[in-house]
Amino acid sequence: MTEYHPAKIEPKWEKKWEEQKLYQIATQQPRNTATKKFYDLVMFPYPSGNLHMGHVRNYAIGDVIARFKRMQGFSVLHPIGWDAFGLPAENAAIKNKSHPADWTAKCINQMTKQLKRLGISYDWSREVTTCKEDYYKWTQWIFLKFLGKELAYQKKAMVNWCPDCQTVLANEQVKEGKCWRCDSPVYEKALKQWFLKITDYAQRLLSDIEKLSGWPEPVKIMQRNWIGKSRGVEIKFGVAPFSSQVLNIYTTRPDTLFGVTYMVLAPEHPMVDKLTKGTKYEKAVQAFKEKVKHETLHEREESSGKEGVFTGAYAINPANNEEIPIWISDYVLMEYGTGAVMAVPAHDQRDFEFAKTHNLPIKVVIKDGNRDALPRACRGVQSQVSDNKAFIDEGIMVNSAQFNGQPSPDGLKNIGDWLVKKGVGTWKTNYKLRDWLISRQRYWGVPIPVIYCDKCGVVPVPEKDLPVKLPKNVRFTGKGSSPLAQVAEFVNTKCPKCRASAKRETDTMDTFICSSWYYYRYTDAQNKTQAFAKEKVDHFMPVDQYIGGIEHAILHLLYSRFFAKFLYDQKLVPTDEPFKNLLTQGMVIKDGAKMSKSKGNVVDPDDIIKKYGADTARLFILFAAPPQKELEWSDKGVEGCFRFLNRVWRLVTQIINCKPQATNPELTKKTHQTIKAVTEDIERFSFNTAIAKMMELTNELSRANDKDPEAIKALLILLSPFAPHITDELWNKLGNKKSIHQEPWISYDPALIKEDELTIVVQVNGRMRDTIKVSATAEKNAVICAAKASEKVKNFTSGKQIVKEIYVPNKLVNLVVK
RNA sequence: GCCAGGAUGGCGGAAUUGGCAUACGCUGCGGACUUAAAAUCCGUUCCCCGAUAGGGGCUGAGGGUUCGAGUCCCUCUCCUGGCACCA
Numbered sequence: 001m002t003e004y005h006p007a008k009i010e011p012k013w014e015k016k017w018e019e020q021k022l023y024q025i026a027t028q029q030p031r032n033t034a035t036k037k038f039y040d041l042v043m044f045p046y047p048s049g050n051l052h053m054g055h056v057r058n059y060a061i062g063d064v065i066a067r068f069k070r071m072q073g074f075s076v077l078h079p080i081g082w083d084a085f086g087l088p089a090e091n092a093a094i095k096n097k098s099h100p101a102d103w104t105a106k107c108i109n110q111m112t113k114q115l116k117r118l119g120i121s122y123d124w125s126r127e128v129t130t131c132k133e134d135y136y137k138w139t140q141w142i143f144l145k146f147l148g149k150e151l152a153y154q155k156k157a158m159v160n161w162c163p164d165c166q167t168v169l170a171n172e173q174v175k176e177g178k179c180w181r182c183d184s185p186v187y188e189k190a191l192k193q194w195f196l197k198i199t200d201y202a203q204r205l206l207s208d209i210e211k212l213s214g215w216p217e218p219v220k221i222m223q224r225n226w227i228g229k230s231r232g233v234e235i236k237f238g239v240a241p242f243s244s245q246v247l248n249i250y251t252t253r254p255d256t257l258f259g260v261t262y263m264v265l266a267p268e269h270p271m272v273d274k275l276t277k278g279t280k281y282e283k284a285v286q287a288f289k290e291k292v293k294h295e296t297l298h299e300r301e302e303s304s305g306k307e308g309v310f311t312g313a314y315a316i317n318p319a320n321n322e323e324i325p326i327w328i329s330d331y332v333l334m335e336y337g338t339g340a341v342m343a344v345p346a347h348d349q350r351d352f353e354f355a356k357t358h359n360l361p362i363k364v365v366i367k368d369g370n371r372d373a374l375p376r377a378c379r380g381v382q383s384q385v386s387d388n389k390a391f392i393d394e395g396i397m398v399n400s401a402q403f404n405g406q407p408s409p410d411g412l413k414n415i416g417d418w419l420v421k422k423g424v425g426t427w428k429t430n431y432k433l434r435d436w437l438i439s440r441q442r443y444w445g446v447p448i449p450v451i452y453c454d455k456c457g458v459v460p461v462p463e464k465d466l467p468v469k470l471p472k473n474v475r476f477t478g479k480g481s482s483p484l485a486q487v488a489e490f491v492n493t494k495c496p497k498c499r500a501s502a503k504r505e506t507d508t509m510d511t512f513i514c515s516s517w518y519y520y521r522y523t524d525a526q527n528k529t530q531a532f533a534k535e536k537v538d539h540f541m542p543v544d545q546y547i548g549g550i551e552h553a554i555l556h557l558l559y560s561r562f563f564a565k566f567l568y569d570q571k572l573v574p575t576d577e578p579f580k581n582l583l584t585q586g587m588v589i590k591d592g593a594k595m596s597k598s599k600g601n602v603v604d605p606d607d608i609i610k611k612y613g614a615d616t617a618r619l620f621i622l623f624a625a626p627p628q629k630e631l632e633w634s635d636k637g638v639e640g641c642f643r644f645l646n647r648v649w650r651l652v653t654q655i656i657n658c659k660p661q662a663t664n665p666e667l668t669k670k671t672h673q674t675i676k677a678v679t680e681d682i683e684r685f686s687f688n689t690a691i692a693k694m695m696e697l698t699n700e701l702s703r704a705n706d707k708d709p710e711a712i713k714a715l716l717i718l719l720s721p722f723a724p725h726i727t728d729e730l731w732n733k734l735g736n737k738k739s740i741h742q743e744p745w746i747s748y749d750p751a752l753i754k755e756d757e758l759t760i761v762v763q764v765n766g767r768m769r770d771t772i773k774v775s776a777t778a779e780k781n782a783v784i785c786a787a788k789a790s791e792k793v794k795n796f797t798s799g800k801q802i803v804k805e806i807y808v809p810n811k812l813v814n815l816v817v818k
Numbered sequence: 819g820c821c822a823g824g825a826u827g828g829c830g831g832a833a834u835u836g837g838c839a840u841a842c843g844c845u846g847c848g849g850a851c852u853u854a855a856a857a858u859c860c861g862u863u864c865c866c867c868g869a870u871a872g873g874g875g876c877u878g879a880g881g882g883u884u885c886g887a888g889u890c891c892c893u894c895u896c897c898u899g900g901c902a903c904c905a
Contacts, residue, residue: 331903341905640843692842761838766886812837816885
């Protein structure tokens with residue numbers, strides 16, 4: 001009998017699988033004529049250089065599903081690729097004086113080796129790399145489709161600007177308001193940028209969440225909140241000194257209109273200058289504007305104080321013609337609504353704080369219905385606004401003319417309709433979702449395929465000229481404008497329309513664009529003339545199972561849904577939702593904290609594979625916790641899984657030379673029960689309990705004197721999706737010629753699972769007192785009689801009256817006594 | 819602050835529909851094998867009373883519904899994640 005040496009057997013099988021192209025979809029043997037497809041997708045990695053445990057978890061989960069579905073006879077698409085553009089490559093290039101392309105290629109090479117060493121059953125012939133020309137050509141092509149439908153456009157937008165590095169920074173590069181590289185404060189700066197009009201799809205992105213029955217509820221809630229739909233009224237306020245001017249505000253609470261005591265504009269609001277020009281307030285207002293402008297993003301977000309200045313102007317409340325002062329403050333955002341709000345300090349917490357700070361009046365118009373059913377005038381009403389809190393709940397309208405006495409939800413509707421009738425209001429729907437800023441002043445990304453011509457303006461690069469190639473000879477200093485702007489050969493070109501000299505766009509695209517459509521490319525990865533052929537996407541889409549980290553719950557998944565809807569509208573793809581089922585895996589942690597270099601609690605997958613083998617690594621990571629939950633790493637737990645595989649090894653190698661023995665009916669029953677349980681557990685992603693049940697079967701088989709070959713065959717097949725190497729080796733040792741991974745999934749015989757004797761729990765007054773064995777066919781009365789006959793039960797029933805008998809078939813009897 | 823999720827032995831976790839709480843693994847303890855150790859195997863391990871039989875208690879805290887609650891409802895505490903001036 002040989003010993004279990006994973007290091008010897010695992011690479012051998014990986015090589016064989018690759019040679020036999022076992023996992024390429026074309027080579028999978030269809031088991032029946034009507035083979036159904038199953039698209040099993042894991043979130044492709046950023047090639048950072050090394051696989052970490054989070055990757056291992058993601059890919060181990062994906063692989064169990066792929067192997068299981070394949071054995072069930074599905075034609076499984078299980079691809080992998082690289083989200084290869086992005087900032088880290090550029091930073092590494094600056095640091096190591098290398099080229100991002102070389103650095104990325106090296107990382108991909110290293111991680112490919114690691115993935116292959118894990119024995120994940122990918123179809124490598126469909127590998128997709130987003131930084132390669134044959135991929136980003138089609139990313140540009142899709143961009144042009146957006147441009148053609150006017151869903152890609154340019155506008156000025158605020159970006160993070162580092163005055164020292166003379167460059168734009170991504171949000172994650174701004175650490176506490178300072179540049180991560182030079183530590184100088186980061187400011188907001190308006191730059192002309194490219195956007196995708198995702199807001200056009202806001203309503204569909206919201207409504208279609210209902211279609212996603214296979215998605216976890218928390219992810220759907222996060223997306224709903226992110227889209228942030230609200231219903232309200234846009235109201236016109238007259239401006240006192242300029243009767244011709246109006247200011248539009250947006251409110252979700254028109255019921256509080258009579259409680260407006262002032263108005264606040266965003267400092268950037270275009271009316272601010274008009275209102276203050278030449279007045280004594282101009283100086284203070286300009287100073288405040290200037291201050292806000294120079295406030296870093298961080299400062300503006302963090303400033304809890306309600307700062308602001310009076311503009312000297314007054315607005316007229318259309319409800320009661322009251323004049324109210326107009327202020328400006330940084331708590332009002334230009335980007336949302338109309339950039340102006342009506343302030344109701346009695347019923348809005350922010351307005352309340354602002355009013356307190358600046359001594360502005362507070363007027364109650366909604367009375368707490370719970371405190372006093374009668375909205376008697378408004379005496380005493382002031383008291384419900386305590387020293388530090390506005391009353392923001394629903395209540396009864398007061399101080400609101402003809403609306404007095406109405407419940408505020410009715411008042412909300414009635415005042416809104418009243419304003420519409422008067423011609424000063426419009427019902428409006430607003431979304432928090434903003435258009436997607438996709439320009440990056442970076443090198444390592446997809447060039448935006450656009451040319452600027454003095455005569456023709458913005459000209460899309462014609463499809464036949466794609467891809468717009470990223471030039472290789474670029475200097476990386478990390479300073480100055482976009483690196484591409486410094487490459488004359490790239491920038492200077494001819495206008496495709498008029499052939500005059502023209503300049504290329506030098507910004508590149510946000511990498512989230514690359515990852516918003518990669519799952520389509522997998523369906524036809526080697527297509528040289530199209531992004532993907534219609535019949536291929538039609539066959540494979542949608543993704544049947546998508547697996548990845550919860551950290552992508554909003555951005556990646558929302559962007560992908562947006563792309564899917566757009567491509568669906570262009571009749572390029574068959575469904576308007578890309579991912580049918582979603583599994584969000586939890587983090588891998590150690591000592592209660594996320595693994596990180598700074599904490600020194602990183603476990604390197606390579607070390608685990610070296611010591612115990614890939615099968616043990618995979619098994620532990622699936623056994624230690626359910627996939628959705630956090631997983632606490634435990635070295636001892638890994639050893640436990642290694643011991644289990646050793647037990648399986650000994651169990652199987654022991655019987656190789658033995659003659660088949662008579663089967664033991666108890667073992668057969670246990671085997672078939674295990675087949676049923678493991679199958680059901682895999683289907684509901686309960687991999688940890690599936691493994692526990694295989695351990696039980698193994699323990700029982702080891703203890704049994706007669707080794708049942710059928711049971712051992714079943715155990716190996718059940719275990720093969722989890723531990724593919726050892727099972728293929730043992731399968732081979734048992735004399736099988738074909739790989740175990742080409743076997744069909746094993747089914748159980750319901751007749752063999754049936755217990756002919758059942759254990760029934762007997763309770764007295766709901767407390768367990770005894771268990772009795774009865775025949776599986778026993779009638780209710782017989783079971784209750786047997787229960788009453790139990791000596792232990794009698795101890796609790798004697799001398800008492802049985803008032804109720806509860807019988808749950810096959811499970812329990814409960815005798816209620818008095 | 820708002821939204822979501824969670825709390826079960828010394829630890830990771832199980833209990834799928836309200837029906838034997840703690841499966842499986844780890845750790846600890848005891849034993850077998852061995853000159854010895856490792857490996858392996860066997861037993862044991864929620865707490866309390868008890869030699870055993872047996873009994874009592876226990877799923878973050880308190881209350882409720884029910885013949886019966888880890889599971890359903892209400893109140894509270896703590897933890898984790900997401901969002902956060904969105905008018």
